[in-house]
Amino acid sequence: MTTVHVPGVPVVADGELISTNPATGDEAGRLPVASAADVARAVERARTASAWWIGLGDAGRRERLLRFRAVLANRITELAEVVNAEGGKPVAEAVVEIVSAIEHLDWATRNARRVLGPRQLRSRLILAEFAAHLEYQPYGVVGVIGPWNYPVLTPLGSIGYALAAGNTVVFKPSEYTPVAGQWYVDAFAEVVPEHPVLQAVHGLGDVGAALCRAGVDKVAFTGSTATARKVMAACAETLTPVLLESGGKDAMIVDTDADLDAAAEAAVWGGMTNAGQTCIGIERIYAVAPVYDAFVAKVVERAGRLTVGAAGDADLGPITMPAQIDIIRRHIDDALARGGRAVLGGPDAVQPPYVRPTILVDVPEDSAAVREETFGPTLTIKKVRDANEALTLANALPYGLGGSVFGQRRAIPIARRLRSGMAAINSTITFVGMSTLPFGGVGDSGFGRIHGDDGLREFARSKAITRRRGPSVLPAMTFDRTPAQIARIVKLVKTLYGRS
Numbered sequence: 001m002t003t004v005h006v007p008g009v010p011v012v013a014d015g016e017l018i019s020t021n022p023a024t025g026d027e028a029g030r031l032p033v034a035s036a037a038d039v040a041r042a043v044e045r046a047r048t049a050s051a052w053w054i055g056l057g058d059a060g061r062r063e064r065l066l067r068f069r070a071v072l073a074n075r076i077t078e079l080a081e082v083v084n085a086e087g088g089k090p091v092a093e094a095v096v097e098i099v100s101a102i103e104h105l106d107w108a109t110r111n112a113r114r115v116l117g118p119r120q121l122r123s124r125l126i127l128a129e130f131a132a133h134l135e136y137q138p139y140g141v142v143g144v145i146g147p148w149n150y151p152v153l154t155p156l157g158s159i160g161y162a163l164a165a166g167n168t169v170v171f172k173p174s175e176y177t178p179v180a181g182q183w184y185v186d187a188f189a190e191v192v193p194e195h196p197v198l199q200a201v202h203g204l205g206d207v208g209a210a211l212c213r214a215g216v217d218k219v220a221f222t223g224s225t226a227t228a229r230k231v232m233a234a235c236a237e238t239l240t241p242v243l244l245e246s247g248g249k250d251a252m253i254v255d256t257d258a259d260l261d262a263a264a265e266a267a268v269w270g271g272m273t274n275a276g277q278t279c280i281g282i283e284r285i286y287a288v289a290p291v292y293d294a295f296v297a298k299v300v301e302r303a304g305r306l307t308v309g310a311a312g313d314a315d316l317g318p319i320t321m322p323a324q325i326d327i328i329r330r331h332i333d334d335a336l337a338r339g340g341r342a343v344l345g346g347p348d349a350v351q352p353p354y355v356r357p358t359i360l361v362d363v364p365e366d367s368a369a370v371r372e373e374t375f376g377p378t379l380t381i382k383k384v385r386d387a388n389e390a391l392t393l394a395n396a397l398p399y400g401l402g403g404s405v406f407g408q409r410r411a412i413p414i415a416r417r418l419r420s421g422m423a424a425i426n427s428t429i430t431f432v433g434m435s436t437l438p439f440g441g442v443g444d445s446g447f448g449r450i451h452g453d454d455g456l457r458e459f460a461r462s463k464a465i466t467r468r469r470g471p472s473v474l475p476a477m478t479f480d481r482t483p484a485q486i487a488r489i490v491k492l493v494k495t496l497y498g499r500s
């Protein structure tokens, strides 16, 4: 038996990746590490399976994907316990995560034909003798690289949409959560035993890098911005298209007419859910001066009530990736050293493998706690003059993933002006569970979209076809045209487009 030195830190021994719980060090499972050749073979198998998966047609895929959805729904508690055993996430949080994943799988499956299926488009007067036909065809084999913080929802957000669009998938779960990833790959194989339509390859970052270079037709990556850059560079070698869902530093804006109790409740949930290890978690809050003091008091009161520990029903579990604790500690220490104050928690809140809720105020805007992804249960709250100042500060970072606005009269215009891919009004994070809405960032938070119609199209290529339906009255795209016809075309263009 291999000795595991640091609970939660994955170990590779004898060709296996051993995953452990960050609080207890208990082994959650072990999986074979893939070599670059193994990854290439998985992609080859996926390529063969692709012909079968495409050949099933929408109806055949739909029937199988709905069966997969049913397995996830019926065994939701079992999967939530796997997520808890491996990453330490409280079971209730894991259940909420899996519910969202199931909803997305259901929606993608039921809407694939509507969004991607063949359709006739209207012809215009120019080229009126041709019919316009559009359809979306699958890429073939999609490589999905996932993070550890939402090991079910995040990878399945790509996998489910990619499969529904007719692709096969080779999936590299995070080294911190391979067991959860393998669980649903195995569950999928139970309902689709015929071909390896969904496979997992395990290991460290080099396995993800190998997947980028293994001949996949598209890579869907979710993880940090630093790794996103490496993935894009690797994919550039072969012009493999990429979808990048990367980090964030989401802000909440609290306006004068906000319901402060609701705002405080959402701030604490948005900042502390999954112990703050959420790409779209709230990390910074800008509250306008008239409501600032009352709002801070309500946040502190609520956050102070949260329970922390290993028990599956604690509000906050351990920090899943032990190295993150040093980053959280550095952000808190730096904020305090530079004039900030902890009105809840502080340096003593960092008690590995846990971090207790910490609320920081008066933190300079150029400090790490405001500018960098903290990924812990910490919030900075800053007093601002008005919503305009809040927007300027919220939009000052290279990240642009989600965001939240609390208020009434100006809430929608403020949400529109947030430089982000998503925004929630009078709630936080809720857009991720809305399967009809696209999800993705701007700037350092990446590009491309999962979820919704855009999320299905992300995993398919448009195929445009024109079909002649009659002779050309004014032939243009042929050497058979005559000077007289060109003269008539010029006259027609002036008539159609010559006036503004």
Ligand code: NDP
Pocket (backbone or CB within 6 Å): 145, 146, 147, 148, 149, 150, 154, 172, 173, 174, 175, 176, 203, 204, 205, 206, 207, 208, 209, 210, 212, 222, 223, 224, 225, 226, 227, 228, 230, 231, 245, 246, 247, 248, 278, 279, 280, 373, 401, 441, 445, 446
């Ligand atoms: P990482 O970037 O460290 O890892 C993400 C994945 O990439 C892992 O599977 C990792 O493997 C793999 N990987 C590492 N190196 C390479 C490489 N050179 N080439 C290809 N793949 C590689 O992110 P984390 O797992 O730490 O996840 C947390 C981050 O994810 C945060 O920044 C968070 O904001 C972001 N995130 C973004 C979301 C979004 O939708 N925008 C959603 C959820 C999280 P291994 O684990 O083995 O190193």
